Amino acid sequence: MRKIRKFSAPEPSMRRLPAYLHVLTRLLRENRLYVSCTFISNELYLDPTQVRKDLALTGIVGKPRVGYSVEELIDKIKAFLGWDVQRNAFLVGVGNLGTALLGYQRFRLYGLNIVTAFDKDPRRIGKTIFGVDVLHVDKMTNLALRNKIDIGIITVGEDAAQEVADLMVQGFIKGIWNFAPKTLIVPDDVIVENAQLSVSLGVLTSKMKLSQTEKNMV
Amino acid sequence: MRKIRKFSAPEPSMRRLPAYLHVLTRLLRENRLYVSCTFISNELYLDPTQVRKDLALTGIVGKPRVGYSVEELIDKIKAFLGWDVQRNAFLVGVGNLGTALLGYQRFRLYGLNIVTAFDKDPRRIGKTIFGVDVLHVDKMTNLALRNKIDIGIITVGEDAAQEVADLMVQGFIKGIWNFAPKTLIVPDDVIVENAQLSVSLGVLTSKMKLSQTEKNMV
DNA sequence: TATTATTCGTGAATTAATTCTCTATTGGAG
DNA sequence: CTCCAATAGAGAATTAATTCACGAATAATA
Numbered sequence: 001m002r003k004i005r006k007f008s009a010p011e012p013s014m015r016r017l018p019a020y021l022h023v024l025t026r027l028l029r030e031n032r033l034y035v036s037c038t039f040i041s042n043e044l045y046l047d048p049t050q051v052r053k054d055l056a057l058t059g060i061v062g063k064p065r066v067g068y069s070v071e072e073l074i075d076k077i078k079a080f081l082g083w084d085v086q087r088n089a090f091l092v093g094v095g096n097l098g099t100a101l102l103g104y105q106r107f108r109l110y111g112l113n114i115v116t117a118f119d120k121d122p123r124r125i126g127k128t129i130f131g132v133d134v135l136h137v138d139k140m141t142n143l144a145l146r147n148k149i150d151i152g153i154i155t156v157g158e159d160a161a162q163e164v165a166d167l168m169v170q171g172f173i174k175g176i177w178n179f180a181p182k183t184l185i186v187p188d189d190v191i192v193e194n195a196q197l198s199v200s201l202g203v204l205t206s207k208m209k210l211s212q213t214e215k216n217m218v
Numbered sequence: 219m220r221k222i223r224k225f226s227a228p229e230p231s232m233r234r235l236p237a238y239l240h241v242l243t244r245l246l247r248e249n250r251l252y253v254s255c256t257f258i259s260n261e262l263y264l265d266p267t268q269v270r271k272d273l274a275l276t277g278i279v280g281k282p283r284v285g286y287s288v289e290e291l292i293d294k295i296k297a298f299l300g301w302d303v304q305r306n307a308f309l310v311g312v313g314n315l316g317t318a319l320l321g322y323q324r325f326r327l328y329g330l331n332i333v334t335a336f337d338k339d340p341r342r343i344g345k346t347i348f349g350v351d352v353l354h355v356d357k358m359t360n361l362a363l364r365n366k367i368d369i370g371i372i373t374v375g376e377d378a379a380q381e382v383a384d385l386m387v388q389g390f391i392k393g394i395w396n397f398a399p400k401t402l403i404v405p406d407d408v409i410v411e412n413a414q415l416s417v418s419l420g421v422l423t424s425k426m427k428l429s430q431t432e433k434n435m436v
Numbered sequence: 437t438a439t440t441a442t443t444c445g446t447g448a449a450t451t452a453a454t455t456c457t458c459t460a461t462t463g464g465a466g
Numbered sequence: 467c468t469c470c471a472a473t474a475g476a477g478a479a480t481t482a483a484t485t486c487a488c489g490a491a492t493a494a495t496a
Contacts, residue, residue: 010483014424018416022376022399036443044401049485052444064444064491082423100318101415106399110419151422158240175426177419181240181324183262191429193422197319197413198236201328201395204369204411205300206232208393211409228453254473267455270474282461282473 009080013054017077019044020055024074036067083111088149090173092164093156094119094127094134097179101155103130112151116143120160137164144171151175158182165192227298231272235295237262238273242292254285301329306367308391310382311374312337312345312352315397319371321348330369334361338378355382362389369393376400383410 023043027035037055041048055068058076062068078084091098094117101107102117118137119125127134135143143149152168154161154176161180168176169186176192178184184192241261245253255273259266273286276294280286296302309316312335319325320335336355337343345352353361361367370386372379372394379398386394387404394410396402402410 008428009424011421012483014421015417017424018399018414018420019401021416022401038443047485048443049445050483053446053484056445062444063493065442065493067443080424080427081420082427083420087423087426096318096321100314103314104415106416107419110416110423112419112423150426174429175422177422181236183237183240189429191422191425193418193425195415195418196236197322198239198324198328199233200411200413201325201330202236202299202301203229203232204393204395204409205305205328205330206227206235206298207409207411208305208368209298209300210226211392211407230453256473265455266473267475268453271454274475280474281463282475283463283471285473 009057013057014081016044016046016050016054017058017081020051021074021077024070024077027070028074032070034063034067035070035073037062039067081110083109086111086113087151087175088147089114089151089153089177090116090118090140090144090149090168090171091132091153091155092118092137092140092168093154093160093180094121094124094129095155098153098155099129101153102132114153115147115149137167141167141171144168144173149173151177154178154180154184156180227275231275232299234262234264234268234272235276235299238269239292239295242288242295245288246292250288252281252285253288253291255280257285299328301327304329304331305369305393306365307332307369307371307395308334308336308358308362308367308386308389309350309371309373310336310355310358310386311372311378311398312339312342312347313373316371316373317347319373320350332371333365333367355385359385359389362386362391367391369395372396372398372402374398 020040023040024035037048037051041051055073058080060068060073060076089112091101091114098117102114107114114132117129117132117134118140119134120137124134125136149171152173154164156164158181161178161182162184165176165184165186169190174190176184176186176190178192178194179196181196181198186192238258241258242253255266255269259269273291276298278286278291278294307330309319309332316335320332325332332350335347335350335352336358337352338355342352343354367389368391370391372382374382376399379396379400380402383394383402383404387408392408394402394404394408396410396412397414399414399416404410
Protein backbone atom coordinates (compact mmCIF):
# COMPACT_ATOMS: atom_id res chain seq x y z
CA MET A 1 0.00 0.00 0.00
CA ARG A 2 1.21 3.45 -0.87
CA LYS A 3 1.88 5.65 2.15
CA ILE A 4 0.18 8.99 2.34
CA ARG A 5 2.60 11.90 2.17
CA LYS A 6 3.38 13.08 5.65
CA PHE A 7 3.36 16.77 6.51
CA SER A 8 6.60 16.59 8.36
CA ALA A 9 9.79 14.64 8.12
CA PRO A 10 12.44 13.77 10.68
CA GLU A 11 14.80 16.72 10.77
CA PRO A 12 17.90 14.49 10.97
CA SER A 13 16.79 12.94 7.69
CA MET A 14 16.28 16.32 6.08
CA ARG A 15 19.76 17.31 7.13
CA ARG A 16 21.27 14.25 5.48
CA LEU A 17 19.57 14.68 2.12
CA PRO A 18 21.94 17.34 0.76
CA ALA A 19 24.87 14.99 1.34
CA TYR A 20 23.18 12.33 -0.75
CA LEU A 21 22.81 14.90 -3.47
CA HIS A 22 26.55 15.58 -3.43
CA VAL A 23 27.32 11.92 -4.02
CA LEU A 24 24.62 11.59 -6.65
CA THR A 25 25.69 14.59 -8.72
CA ARG A 26 29.20 13.18 -8.79
CA LEU A 27 27.84 9.84 -9.99
CA LEU A 28 25.79 11.62 -12.63
CA ARG A 29 28.97 13.30 -13.90
CA GLU A 30 30.55 9.85 -14.05
CA ASN A 31 27.56 8.71 -16.14
CA ARG A 32 26.39 6.10 -13.66
CA LEU A 33 22.77 5.19 -14.20
CA TYR A 34 21.98 3.33 -10.99
CA VAL A 35 23.10 3.45 -7.38
CA SER A 36 22.34 1.31 -4.34
CA CYS A 37 21.83 2.34 -0.73
CA THR A 38 24.84 0.25 0.15
CA PHE A 39 27.01 2.36 -2.14
CA ILE A 40 25.76 5.65 -0.74
CA SER A 41 26.09 4.43 2.84
CA ASN A 42 29.72 3.48 2.21
CA GLU A 43 30.49 6.86 0.71
CA LEU A 44 28.98 8.75 3.64
CA TYR A 45 29.65 6.33 6.50
CA LEU A 46 25.99 5.81 7.26
CA ASP A 47 23.82 2.80 7.93
CA PRO A 48 22.33 1.46 4.68
CA THR A 49 18.86 1.10 6.18
CA GLN A 50 19.00 4.69 7.31
CA VAL A 51 19.85 5.77 3.79
CA ARG A 52 16.98 3.66 2.45
CA LYS A 53 14.49 5.19 4.88
CA ASP A 54 15.73 8.70 4.16
CA LEU A 55 15.40 8.18 0.42
CA ALA A 56 11.95 6.64 0.86
CA LEU A 57 10.80 10.02 2.18
CA THR A 58 11.19 11.45 -1.30
CA GLY A 59 8.88 8.84 -2.79
CA ILE A 60 11.58 7.15 -4.86
CA VAL A 61 11.05 3.48 -5.75
CA GLY A 62 14.08 1.31 -6.35
CA LYS A 63 14.64 -1.91 -8.24
CA PRO A 64 15.85 -4.88 -6.23
CA ARG A 65 19.33 -5.98 -7.20
CA VAL A 66 19.88 -2.73 -9.10
CA GLY A 67 19.17 0.22 -6.87
CA TYR A 68 17.77 3.61 -7.75
CA SER A 69 18.00 5.60 -10.94
CA VAL A 70 20.61 8.30 -10.22
CA GLU A 71 18.85 10.89 -12.29
CA GLU A 72 15.42 10.19 -10.86
CA LEU A 73 16.79 10.16 -7.33
CA ILE A 74 18.40 13.55 -7.81
CA ASP A 75 15.11 14.95 -9.05
CA LYS A 76 13.13 13.45 -6.19
CA ILE A 77 15.51 14.70 -3.51
CA LYS A 78 15.54 18.17 -5.04
CA ALA A 79 11.76 18.13 -5.18
CA PHE A 80 11.53 16.98 -1.58
CA LEU A 81 13.88 19.73 -0.44
CA GLY A 82 11.92 22.26 -2.43
CA TRP A 83 14.87 22.93 -4.71
CA ASP A 84 12.95 22.25 -7.91
CA VAL A 85 11.34 25.67 -7.92
CA GLN A 86 12.99 29.06 -7.90
CA ARG A 87 12.43 31.15 -4.80
CA ASN A 88 13.00 34.87 -4.65
CA ALA A 89 14.80 36.18 -1.63
CA PHE A 90 15.69 39.46 0.02
CA LEU A 91 18.85 39.75 2.06
CA VAL A 92 19.16 42.27 4.87
CA GLY A 93 22.55 43.14 6.29
CA VAL A 94 25.36 43.59 3.79
CA GLY A 95 28.25 42.98 6.15
CA ASN A 96 30.92 40.38 5.61
CA LEU A 97 28.60 37.41 5.86
CA GLY A 98 25.83 39.03 3.85
CA THR A 99 28.29 39.94 1.11
CA ALA A 100 29.61 36.39 1.03
CA LEU A 101 26.10 35.02 0.65
CA LEU A 102 25.43 37.43 -2.22
CA GLY A 103 28.45 36.00 -4.01
CA TYR A 104 27.71 32.36 -3.31
CA GLN A 105 27.03 31.00 -6.81
CA ARG A 106 25.96 27.60 -5.53
CA PHE A 107 22.63 28.96 -4.32
CA ARG A 108 21.44 28.77 -7.95
CA LEU A 109 21.56 24.99 -7.59
CA TYR A 110 19.15 25.21 -4.71
CA GLY A 111 16.70 27.49 -6.48
CA LEU A 112 17.58 30.46 -4.30
CA ASN A 113 17.53 33.75 -6.15
CA ILE A 114 18.60 36.75 -4.11
CA VAL A 115 16.77 39.59 -5.81
CA THR A 116 17.77 42.60 -3.74
CA ALA A 117 19.85 43.37 -0.67
CA PHE A 118 19.15 45.92 2.05
CA ASP A 119 21.08 47.75 4.70
CA LYS A 120 20.81 50.77 6.98
CA ASP A 121 24.35 52.04 6.47
CA PRO A 122 24.34 54.88 3.89
CA ARG A 123 27.84 53.90 2.77
CA ARG A 124 26.48 50.59 1.51
CA ILE A 125 23.22 51.82 0.00
CA GLY A 126 23.30 52.37 -3.74
CA LYS A 127 26.07 49.88 -4.33
CA THR A 128 25.72 46.79 -6.47
CA ILE A 129 27.35 43.69 -5.01
CA PHE A 130 27.73 40.62 -7.19
CA GLY A 131 25.01 42.06 -9.38
CA VAL A 132 22.61 42.66 -6.53
CA ASP A 133 21.48 46.21 -5.68
CA VAL A 134 21.66 47.40 -2.10
CA LEU A 135 18.72 49.55 -1.00
CA HIS A 136 17.69 51.13 2.28
CA VAL A 137 15.95 48.65 4.53
CA ASP A 138 12.93 50.96 4.84
CA LYS A 139 12.02 50.07 1.26
CA MET A 140 12.00 46.34 1.90
CA THR A 141 8.47 45.72 3.14
CA ASN A 142 6.76 47.45 0.25
CA LEU A 143 9.02 45.85 -2.32
CA ALA A 144 8.37 42.45 -0.78
CA LEU A 145 4.63 42.97 -1.02
CA ARG A 146 4.86 44.06 -4.63
CA ASN A 147 7.28 41.41 -5.84
CA LYS A 148 6.19 38.29 -3.95
CA ILE A 149 9.30 37.38 -2.02
CA ASP A 150 9.50 33.88 -0.55
CA ILE A 151 12.55 34.02 1.65
CA GLY A 152 14.13 36.65 3.86
CA ILE A 153 17.77 36.26 4.78
CA ILE A 154 18.84 38.01 7.96
CA THR A 155 22.54 38.79 8.22
CA VAL A 156 22.37 41.79 10.54
CA GLY A 157 23.59 41.88 14.14
CA GLU A 158 21.58 40.49 17.01
CA ASP A 159 20.23 43.90 17.99
CA ALA A 160 18.50 44.56 14.69
CA ALA A 161 17.43 41.00 13.90
CA GLN A 162 13.96 41.06 15.45
CA GLU A 163 13.18 44.40 13.89
CA VAL A 164 14.16 43.10 10.45
CA ALA A 165 12.12 39.94 11.00
CA ASP A 166 9.07 42.07 11.82
CA LEU A 167 9.49 43.98 8.56
CA MET A 168 9.74 40.71 6.66
CA VAL A 169 6.58 39.40 8.29
CA GLN A 170 4.80 42.62 7.28
CA GLY A 171 6.03 42.01 3.74
CA PHE A 172 4.33 38.58 3.75
CA ILE A 173 7.59 36.71 3.60
CA LYS A 174 6.88 33.17 4.79
CA GLY A 175 10.39 31.80 5.24
CA ILE A 176 13.18 33.41 7.23
CA TRP A 177 16.77 32.23 7.12
CA ASN A 178 18.30 33.72 10.22
CA PHE A 179 22.06 34.04 10.62
CA ALA A 180 21.84 36.44 13.57
CA PRO A 181 22.50 35.00 17.02
CA LYS A 182 18.99 35.71 18.25
CA THR A 183 15.77 33.74 18.61
CA LEU A 184 13.14 35.44 16.49
CA ILE A 185 9.46 35.82 17.35
CA VAL A 186 7.22 35.37 14.32
CA PRO A 187 3.63 34.27 13.61
CA ASP A 188 2.87 30.56 13.31
CA ASP A 189 2.67 30.54 9.53
CA VAL A 190 6.19 31.89 9.13
CA ILE A 191 9.00 29.37 9.15
CA VAL A 192 12.32 30.35 10.69
CA GLU A 193 15.48 28.39 10.10
CA ASN A 194 18.44 29.34 12.21
CA ALA A 195 21.88 29.13 10.68
CA GLN A 196 24.14 30.50 13.36
CA LEU A 197 27.80 29.69 12.80
CA SER A 198 28.23 29.41 16.56
CA VAL A 199 26.08 26.27 16.70
CA SER A 200 28.30 24.36 14.35
CA LEU A 201 31.48 25.68 15.96
CA GLY A 202 30.13 24.74 19.37
CA VAL A 203 29.55 21.17 18.31
CA LEU A 204 33.11 20.98 16.98
CA THR A 205 34.86 22.50 19.99
CA SER A 206 32.66 20.62 22.41
CA LYS A 207 33.53 17.31 20.76
CA MET A 208 37.20 18.25 20.71
CA LYS A 209 37.06 18.95 24.41
CA LEU A 210 35.27 15.71 25.19
CA SER A 211 37.71 13.65 23.14
CA GLN A 212 40.57 15.39 24.93
CA THR A 213 39.08 14.51 28.32
CA GLU A 214 38.68 10.92 27.21
CA LYS A 215 42.33 10.78 26.16
CA ASN A 216 43.50 12.00 29.55
CA MET A 217 41.58 9.21 31.23
CA VAL A 218 43.05 6.39 29.14
CA MET B 219 25.04 11.18 43.97
CA ARG B 220 27.18 13.18 41.59
CA LYS B 221 27.14 11.96 38.02
CA ILE B 222 30.38 11.14 36.34
CA ARG B 223 31.13 13.36 33.35
CA LYS B 224 30.08 11.59 30.19
CA PHE B 225 32.34 11.46 27.16
CA SER B 226 29.60 12.36 24.80
CA ALA B 227 26.50 14.48 24.92
CA PRO B 228 23.29 14.47 22.89
CA GLU B 229 23.99 16.50 19.80
CA PRO B 230 20.59 18.22 19.91
CA SER B 231 21.51 19.49 23.37
CA MET B 232 24.87 20.75 22.18
CA ARG B 233 23.15 22.62 19.39
CA ARG B 234 20.83 24.38 21.83
CA LEU B 235 23.53 25.56 24.21
CA PRO B 236 24.65 28.57 22.15
CA ALA B 237 21.08 29.90 22.17
CA TYR B 238 21.05 29.76 25.97
CA LEU B 239 24.23 31.76 25.92
CA HIS B 240 22.59 34.47 23.84
CA VAL B 241 19.82 34.86 26.38
CA LEU B 242 22.23 34.76 29.30
CA THR B 243 24.62 37.38 27.98
CA ARG B 244 21.67 39.69 27.48
CA LEU B 245 20.58 39.08 31.08
CA LEU B 246 24.12 39.73 32.26
CA ARG B 247 24.07 43.10 30.47
CA GLU B 248 20.78 43.80 32.27
CA ASN B 249 22.54 42.97 35.55
CA ARG B 250 20.30 40.05 36.40
CA LEU B 251 21.92 37.72 38.90
CA TYR B 252 19.70 34.66 38.65
CA VAL B 253 17.63 32.98 35.98
CA SER B 254 15.25 30.04 36.00
CA CYS B 255 14.73 27.31 33.42
CA THR B 256 11.18 28.52 33.05
CA PHE B 257 12.42 31.94 32.01
CA ILE B 258 14.86 30.57 29.46
CA SER B 259 12.30 28.16 28.07
CA ASN B 260 9.85 31.00 27.54
CA GLU B 261 12.45 33.07 25.75
CA LEU B 262 13.38 30.26 23.39
CA TYR B 263 10.06 28.43 23.10
CA LEU B 264 11.45 25.23 24.57
CA ASP B 265 10.25 22.78 27.20
CA PRO B 266 11.52 23.80 30.67
CA THR B 267 12.57 20.24 31.51
CA GLN B 268 14.56 20.11 28.32
CA VAL B 269 16.35 23.29 29.27
CA ARG B 270 17.04 21.89 32.73
CA LYS B 271 18.50 18.67 31.33
CA ASP B 272 20.60 20.55 28.80
CA LEU B 273 22.00 22.83 31.47
CA ALA B 274 22.68 19.88 33.75
CA LEU B 275 25.15 18.64 31.13
CA THR B 276 27.42 21.53 32.02
CA GLY B 277 27.51 20.55 35.69
CA ILE B 278 25.66 23.64 36.90
CA VAL B 279 23.73 23.36 40.19
CA GLY B 280 20.74 25.59 40.74
CA LYS B 281 18.91 26.82 43.81
CA PRO B 282 15.25 25.91 44.15
CA ARG B 283 12.95 28.91 43.99
CA VAL B 284 15.80 31.05 42.62
CA GLY B 285 17.31 29.41 39.60
CA TYR B 286 20.90 29.49 38.37
CA SER B 287 23.52 32.17 38.75
CA VAL B 288 23.66 33.89 35.37
CA GLU B 289 27.38 34.46 35.53
CA GLU B 290 28.19 30.95 36.65
CA LEU B 291 25.91 29.47 34.03
CA ILE B 292 27.60 31.43 31.27
CA ASP B 293 30.98 30.19 32.43
CA LYS B 294 29.82 26.58 32.65
CA ILE B 295 28.23 26.60 29.21
CA LYS B 296 31.31 28.20 27.69
CA ALA B 297 33.49 25.61 29.39
CA PHE B 298 31.28 22.79 28.20
CA LEU B 299 31.41 24.05 24.62
CA GLY B 300 35.16 24.43 24.87
CA TRP B 301 34.94 28.19 24.48
CA ASP B 302 36.90 28.95 27.63
CA VAL B 303 40.24 28.32 25.96
CA GLN B 304 41.68 29.99 22.90
CA ARG B 305 42.17 27.75 19.87
CA ASN B 306 44.40 28.61 16.97
CA ALA B 307 43.02 27.98 13.53
CA PHE B 308 44.13 27.96 9.91
CA LEU B 309 41.66 28.82 7.19
CA VAL B 310 42.08 27.46 3.67
CA GLY B 311 40.16 28.99 0.79
CA VAL B 312 39.95 32.78 0.75
CA GLY B 313 36.88 33.10 -1.45
CA ASN B 314 33.76 34.97 -0.45
CA LEU B 315 32.88 32.72 2.43
CA GLY B 316 36.46 32.39 3.66
CA THR B 317 36.87 36.16 3.59
CA ALA B 318 33.63 36.62 5.53
CA LEU B 319 34.83 34.22 8.20
CA LEU B 320 38.14 36.08 8.48
CA GLY B 321 36.18 39.24 9.22
CA TYR B 322 33.73 37.69 11.65
CA GLN B 323 34.63 39.43 14.91
CA ARG B 324 32.30 37.30 16.99
CA PHE B 325 34.63 34.30 16.76
CA ARG B 326 36.71 35.94 19.50
CA LEU B 327 33.82 35.21 21.87
CA TYR B 328 34.12 31.55 21.06
CA GLY B 329 37.86 31.39 21.55
CA LEU B 330 38.54 30.95 17.86
CA ASN B 331 41.68 32.69 16.68
CA ILE B 332 42.32 32.46 12.96
CA VAL B 333 46.09 32.79 12.75
CA THR B 334 46.76 32.50 9.04
CA ALA B 335 44.83 31.95 5.84
CA PHE B 336 45.86 29.96 2.79
CA ASP B 337 44.93 29.75 -0.85
CA LYS B 338 46.23 28.42 -4.16
CA ASP B 339 45.34 31.45 -6.24
CA PRO B 340 48.45 33.67 -6.70
CA ARG B 341 46.26 36.77 -6.86
CA ARG B 342 45.23 36.21 -3.27
CA ILE B 343 48.57 35.14 -1.85
CA GLY B 344 50.51 37.86 -0.07
CA LYS B 345 47.43 39.86 0.81
CA THR B 346 46.36 40.63 4.35
CA ILE B 347 42.64 40.30 4.94
CA PHE B 348 41.18 41.63 8.19
CA GLY B 349 44.68 41.46 9.60
CA VAL B 350 45.25 37.85 8.57
CA ASP B 351 48.03 37.00 6.10
CA VAL B 352 47.23 34.81 3.11
CA LEU B 353 49.95 32.29 2.22
CA HIS B 354 50.26 29.54 -0.34
CA VAL B 355 48.54 26.38 0.80
CA ASP B 356 51.75 24.39 0.30
CA LYS B 357 53.14 26.09 3.38
CA MET B 358 50.25 25.08 5.62
CA THR B 359 51.29 21.64 6.81
CA ASN B 360 54.73 22.70 8.04
CA LEU B 361 53.40 25.83 9.67
CA ALA B 362 50.72 23.81 11.41
CA LEU B 363 53.31 21.41 12.78
CA ARG B 364 55.49 24.24 14.03
CA ASN B 365 52.73 26.39 15.53
CA LYS B 366 50.38 23.84 17.05
CA ILE B 367 47.15 24.55 15.25
CA ASP B 368 43.94 23.14 16.75
CA ILE B 369 41.36 23.80 14.07
CA GLY B 370 41.40 23.77 10.29
CA ILE B 371 38.65 25.65 8.48
CA ILE B 372 37.93 24.46 4.96
CA THR B 373 36.28 27.01 2.69
CA VAL B 374 37.51 25.73 -0.67
CA GLY B 375 35.36 24.11 -3.35
CA GLU B 376 34.28 20.51 -3.19
CA ASP B 377 37.03 19.36 -5.55
CA ALA B 378 39.90 20.52 -3.36
CA ALA B 379 38.32 19.80 0.02
CA GLN B 380 39.65 16.28 0.57
CA GLU B 381 43.12 17.31 -0.52
CA VAL B 382 43.12 20.18 1.96
CA ALA B 383 41.81 17.90 4.71
CA ASP B 384 44.69 15.50 4.05
CA LEU B 385 47.19 18.33 4.45
CA MET B 386 45.55 19.35 7.71
CA VAL B 387 45.74 15.79 9.02
CA GLN B 388 49.43 15.72 8.13
CA GLY B 389 49.83 18.93 10.08
CA PHE B 390 48.35 17.23 13.18
CA ILE B 391 45.24 19.35 13.18
CA LYS B 392 42.64 17.49 15.24
CA GLY B 393 39.50 19.45 14.44
CA ILE B 394 38.21 20.30 10.97
CA TRP B 395 35.39 22.73 10.32
CA ASN B 396 34.24 21.89 6.84
CA PHE B 397 32.18 24.30 4.78
CA ALA B 398 32.74 22.45 1.49
CA PRO B 399 29.87 20.33 0.20
CA LYS B 400 31.84 17.10 0.48
CA THR B 401 32.12 14.28 3.01
CA LEU B 402 35.71 14.15 4.19
CA ILE B 403 37.70 11.03 4.98
CA VAL B 404 39.95 11.47 8.01
CA PRO B 405 41.50 9.26 10.72
CA ASP B 406 39.45 8.37 13.80
CA ASP B 407 41.15 10.85 16.09
CA VAL B 408 40.28 13.82 13.89
CA ILE B 409 36.90 15.42 14.43
CA VAL B 410 35.05 16.84 11.45
CA GLU B 411 32.13 19.18 11.80
CA ASN B 412 30.23 19.94 8.65
CA ALA B 413 28.78 23.41 8.22
CA GLN B 414 27.33 23.35 4.75
CA LEU B 415 24.93 26.19 4.08
CA SER B 416 22.89 23.84 1.91
CA VAL B 417 21.83 21.78 4.91
CA SER B 418 20.22 24.68 6.66
CA LEU B 419 18.68 26.02 3.47
CA GLY B 420 17.33 22.55 2.69
CA VAL B 421 15.57 22.36 6.04
CA LEU B 422 14.00 25.76 5.43
CA THR B 423 12.80 25.14 1.88
CA SER B 424 11.68 21.63 2.71
CA LYS B 425 9.54 22.87 5.58
CA MET B 426 8.16 25.65 3.40
CA LYS B 427 7.16 23.09 0.82
CA LEU B 428 5.55 20.80 3.38
CA SER B 429 3.59 23.65 4.97
CA GLN B 430 2.44 24.68 1.49
CA THR B 431 1.22 21.14 0.76
CA GLU B 432 -0.62 21.11 4.06
CA LYS B 433 -2.36 24.36 3.23
CA ASN B 434 -3.58 23.00 -0.08
CA MET B 435 -5.17 20.05 1.70
CA VAL B 436 -7.09 22.09 4.26
C1' DT C 437 16.18 -23.00 -16.94
C1' DA C 438 17.47 -23.24 -12.10
C1' DT C 439 20.39 -21.16 -8.76
C1' DT C 440 22.63 -17.52 -6.39
C1' DA C 441 23.77 -13.09 -4.72
C1' DT C 442 22.25 -8.52 -4.21
C1' DT C 443 19.11 -5.22 -3.08
C1' DC C 444 14.69 -3.05 -1.91
C1' DG C 445 11.07 -2.51 1.34
C1' DT C 446 8.88 -3.14 5.71
C1' DG C 447 7.83 -4.34 10.34
C1' DA C 448 10.08 -5.29 14.81
C1' DA C 449 13.48 -4.23 18.17
C1' DT C 450 16.46 -1.17 20.09
C1' DT C 451 18.38 3.11 21.42
C1' DA C 452 18.14 8.11 21.95
C1' DA C 453 15.66 12.17 23.05
C1' DT C 454 11.86 14.46 24.92
C1' DT C 455 8.20 15.14 28.03
C1' DC C 456 5.68 14.02 32.20
C1' DT C 457 5.33 13.34 37.20
C1' DC C 458 6.66 13.73 41.57
C1' DT C 459 9.61 15.12 45.61
C1' DA C 460 12.56 18.23 48.07
C1' DT C 461 14.15 22.78 48.76
C1' DT C 462 13.79 27.49 49.77
C1' DG C 463 12.66 32.47 49.61
C1' DG C 464 8.89 35.40 50.53
C1' DA C 465 4.17 36.52 52.30
C1' DG C 466 1.05 36.48 55.93
C1' DC D 467 6.91 31.16 62.79
C1' DT D 468 4.03 28.86 59.39
C1' DC D 469 2.37 28.39 55.00
C1' DC D 470 2.63 29.05 50.03
C1' DA D 471 4.44 29.24 45.52
C1' DA D 472 8.27 28.64 42.51
C1' DT D 473 11.86 26.00 41.29
C1' DA D 474 15.57 22.32 40.81
C1' DG D 475 16.39 17.62 40.19
C1' DA D 476 15.59 12.84 39.22
C1' DG D 477 13.24 8.92 37.59
C1' DA D 478 9.33 7.13 34.72
C1' DA D 479 6.79 7.30 30.59
C1' DT D 480 6.45 8.55 26.07
C1' DT D 481 7.84 9.62 21.52
C1' DA D 482 11.29 9.86 17.87
C1' DA D 483 15.09 7.96 15.44
C1' DT D 484 18.07 4.32 14.36
C1' DT D 485 19.27 -0.32 13.61
C1' DC D 486 18.14 -5.14 13.01
C1' DA D 487 15.90 -9.03 10.72
C1' DC D 488 13.62 -11.01 7.13
C1' DG D 489 10.77 -11.72 2.90
C1' DA D 490 10.26 -10.58 -2.03
C1' DA D 491 12.12 -9.25 -6.33
C1' DT D 492 15.41 -9.58 -9.92
C1' DA D 493 19.67 -9.58 -12.68
C1' DA D 494 23.63 -12.40 -13.43
C1' DT D 495 25.60 -16.96 -13.74
C1' DA D 496 26.03 -21.79 -14.24
